[in-house]
Amino acid sequence: MGTVGFIGGKFLPLHQGHVYAITQAACRCDELYVVLSHSPERDQKLCQEAGIKGMPYEVRLRWLSRLVKDMENVHVIEVEDRAESDETYDWEAGAADIKRKITKKIDFVFSSEAVYEPIFRRLYPEAEHIILDADRSHVSISGTQIRTEGIFRHWEHIPACVRPDFVKKVVIVGTESCGKSTLTRYLAKLYNTVCVEEYGRTMCEEIGGCETIMTKEFFPHIAYAHKVKEYEAQRQANKLLFIDTEAVVTQFYSQLYAGHSFTVLDQIAREQEYDLWLFLAPDVTWVEDGLRVHGEEQVRKANHEKLKQMVEERGIPYVMISGTYQERLNKAIEQVDRMLHTASQQA
Numbered sequence: 001m002g003t004v005g006f007i008g009g010k011f012l013p014l015h016q017g018h019v020y021a022i023t024q025a026a027c028r029c030d031e032l033y034v035v036l037s038h039s040p041e042r043d044q045k046l047c048q049e050a051g052i053k054g055m056p057y058e059v060r061l062r063w064l065s066r067l068v069k070d071m072e073n074v075h076v077i078e079v080e081d082r083a084e085s086d087e088t089y090d091w092e093a094g095a096a097d098i099k100r101k102i103t104k105k106i107d108f109v110f111s112s113e114a115v116y117e118p119i120f121r122r123l124y125p126e127a128e129h130i131i132l133d134a135d136r137s138h139v140s141i142s143g144t145q146i147r148t149e150g151i152f153r154h155w156e157h158i159p160a161c162v163r164p165d166f167v168k169k170v171v172i173v174g175t176e177s178c179g180k181s182t183l184t185r186y187l188a189k190l191y192n193t194v195c196v197e198e199y200g201r202t203m204c205e206e207i208g209g210c211e212t213i214m215t216k217e218f219f220p221h222i223a224y225a226h227k228v229k230e231y232e233a234q235r236q237a238n239k240l241l242f243i244d245t246e247a248v249v250t251q252f253y254s255q256l257y258a259g260h261s262f263t264v265l266d267q268i269a270r271e272q273e274y275d276l277w278l279f280l281a282p283d284v285t286w287v288e289d290g291l292r293v294h295g296e297e298q299v300r301k302a303n304h305e306k307l308k309q310m311v312e313e314r315g316i317p318y319v320m321i322s323g324t325y326q327e328r329l330n331k332a333i334e335q336v337d338r339m340l341h342t343a344s345q346q347a
Contacts, residue, residue: 002030005108005127006098008037008079012046012055013166014063015146016157017112017139021132022067025110026074028130032110033102034064036078037094042085050147059165066161077101095123112136152239152343164234168343169273170336171243173311173318174280175252175303179328183280183321184244186329187336193238198245199226200253216258223250223268240336247272248314252307269314276339277318278332279311284325 007025011018026032038057047054061078068074079097083089099106106127109120112134120129133139141157151158151166158166170187172180181198188195200222226245234241247268254260282300311318321331 001104003107004031004033004102004104005029005110005130006033006035006102006106007110008035008098010037010043010046010143011060011064012043012143013146013151014060014067014159014162015139015141015143015154016159017133017136017141019067019159020139021110021112022074023071024132025108025130026068026071028110029108030073031104032071032074034068034074034076035098035101036061036064036076037081038078039081039083042081042083042089045085046147052147052151055165063159063162063165067159091119091123150343152340155239164237167234167237167239167241168275168339169230169234169241169243170276170278170339171246171274172278172280172332173245173249173307175282175300175307177284177300178280178282178304179284179325180244180280182325183278183328183332184242187240187242187332190333191238191240191242191336193240193242194233194236195242196226196229196233196244199229200245200250216254216260216262219250219254219258219260220262220264223247223265226250227268227272239340243274246274248310248316249307252303252310256303275343276335277311277316278335279308279318279320280328281320281322283322284328 005025005028007021009018022032022034036057038060040057043057044054057078057080061076064076068076079094079101081089081094081097106124109124109127109129110132111120111129112132114131114134117129117131120127136142139157141154146154146157155163172184172187174180181201184195184197200219203218203222203225226247230241230243233243247265251261251265251269254262254265282304319331319335321328321335323331
């Protein structure tokens with residue numbers, strides 16, 4: 001029988017210091033258990049004190065599972081401890097739960113804290129306590145530091161499997177020929193990240209047009225496919241993800257082109273979450289591209305007001321962006337920078 005060890009933590013959030021310790025520990029025993037210790041009350045309190053969104057244990061368990069999925073000798077388990085704070089954590093009860101979950105003789109206990117030595121000597125008398133990077137010389141970071149100073153300030157210490165859950169999503173909406181596609185691409189370039197193009201436009205290009213050609217059954221497909229594109233792009237994004245159009249706009253076009261509203265599009269609109277809505281006014285020159293058909297000034301204004309009403313009826317806060325293309329870009333940058341500054345202070 002090979003040697004067994006474990007390393008535990010709250011992983012609130014998982015960071016590169018944890019990754020270093022887990023990989024070092026995995027090389028020192030035949031089987032390594034990564035133990036996620038979680039308490040709903042304590043963990044939520046820690047997040048609230050730092051002014052950041054909560055990180056449910058299921059999310060943290062997913063991070064760890066993704067991290068170690070190709071590490072054949074590493075297993076992830078979770079243990080709920082119900083402590084109200086770190087100070088009230090019951091080490092003896094925790095050790096009993098860990099032993100019940102592992103079910104094998106524990107040969108090594110890994111940590112990054114020398115202060116745990118007497119505790120582990122008492123609770124795991126047959127195991128050797130191995131301290132990894134106690135002075136943080138290899139990875140100078142801690143979960144407390146990240147929660148206190150902000151995720152974005154320490155983005156380089158956030159593993160790839162964790163980053164998607166903290167990406168800020170900016171959606172750009174508006175009617176035909178108001179510069180959504182251009183602004184979306186430009187912002188992605190400026191912030192060194194990726195974007196999601198309007199899938200409805202992709203569909204129109206594939207079938208050769210929109211009006212009269214695009215019948216009602218296309219619109220749920222557009223919304224579904226667009227959400228899949230968002231999910232895929234979010235995994236590649238660098239802090240920010242810029243998105244051209246969403247489900248409310250898809251519903252608007254369904255009414256405009258097919259005269260039909262879909263309950264499923266309203267459901268998608270209720271479930272989707274964006275951190276910033278940029279609503280573009282139709283005050284730039286109409287550009288004919290072979291797909292657009294509503295270029296008359298009065299029609300553009302009417303469509304704009306209709307979409308604006310649909311957004312407001314859903315209680316969605318947005319920022320109206322108008323002016324020249326340069327003014328639109330600068331106004332959008334101002335809004336994104338403001339959101340990032342807030343995020344750096346809070347999460």
